[in-house]
Amino acid sequence: MEAASLGSDKPKIRVVVIDDSALMRHVLSEILNSDPDIQVVGVASDPFFAREKIKEVNPDVITLDVEMPKMDGLQFLRNLMRLRPMPVVMVSSLTLRGADVTLEALELGAVDFVSKPEIDIAEKLKSYSEEIISKVKVASTAKVNRLSDEALRSPEKRNIIKPPGANLHFKTTDRILAIGASTGGTEAIREVLEKLPADTPGTVIVQHIPGMFSASFAKRLNDTSAMTVCEAEDGQRVLHGHVYIAPGDRHLTVKRDGARYYCKLSSPDAEPVSGHKPSVDVLLHSVAEQIGHNAIGVILTGMGKDGAEGLKAMRDAGARTLVQDEATSVVWGMPGAADKIGAAEEVLPLQKVAPRISLLFQRSQAGQKKA
Incomplete structure (x- = not known):
């Protein structure tokens, strides 16, 4: 997908990368910082550090891993979209479990997602650099709404007959x-x-x-x-x-x-x-x-x-x-x-x-x- 250039006269898109893997934090930061329109202004290894980092730097976009310690990515996203909505790009694995969780994340308000390779992450993720950069840029312009009560309801409770x-x-x-x-x-x-x-x-x-x-x-x-x-x-x-x-x-x-x-x-x-x-x-x-x-x-x-x-x-x-x-x-x-x-x-x-x-x-x- 094509990403429009923001132009040199516009401020950079400020991104916080949230992932429990030090390798993933490094690779994603390196990819995003390679684009002149994006600046990674913080990283966090778990949702509790992430919460403080978001308060500190007020990013335009965050990238969020699905599976993390202390609080999983979905619960963090649910809290974030209810209390402080902002554009989120999920980073998920290409597995059946990853698909289900990612789709739930989109239902909770994430703008988009990037699929994380299961092996040789550092090398394969670099091949996705254009996609990652593009989706972060699009996310920065996306309309994000506060999470509604309807989005929290399970399918069985939505009166679908x-x-x-x-x-x-x-x-x-x-x-x-x-x-x-x-x-x-x-x-x-x-x-x-x-x-x-x-x-x-x-x-x-x-x-x-x-x-x-x-x-x-x-x-x-x-x-x-x-x-x-x-x-x-x-x-x-x-x-x-x-x-x-x-x-x-x-x-x-x-x-x-x-x-x-x-x-x-x-x-x-x-x-x-x-x-x-x-x-x-x-x-x-x-x-x-x-x-x-x-x-x-x-x-x-x-x-x-x-x-x-x-x-x-x-x-x-x-x-x-x-x-x-x-x-x-x-x-x-x-x-x-x-x-x-x-x-x-x-x-x-x-x-x-x-x-x-x-x-x-x-x-x-x-x-x-x-x-």
């Missing part, structure tokens, strides 16, 4: 909802899906996320959505009331066979498109071509411009197109880029996206004209 699936399970969908997102998108997608009813047409989603994380992401969404959510499989039929998440290392497209739609996955070695794999542009272009006016396209918060051209293609094909507004986006890169080229029919705050989707599908089903 899973309906009996028999009536929807094999029902063909003739309409498609396609959603794309990046930075801040895991929580934006969750909020949209929580508000959509169980009988929403088949939904396909690309979130920029590593391959190890996408299955865990789908599972978490399934726990909080009235629809059935899964990681997409090649050749899988797109059904009414179901949601399909692109695997984190493969492009997802939709293919038509008569009145039926199927998920099509690229090979794992396919090249990135618009700088990403999976790419929102790849998905939305396929929806424009295969579904046309029977689709709704949505771009939520995210850095960069992936999806803008695909959403424009959808609008040109007669689909309804929505983007999240700047005020509620963590980063207004992707939705802003789509709006700039005329791809967005409507620009909406996040809380209004799901109700608008439902209304548009209701009107299309009833054969009403566009509002």
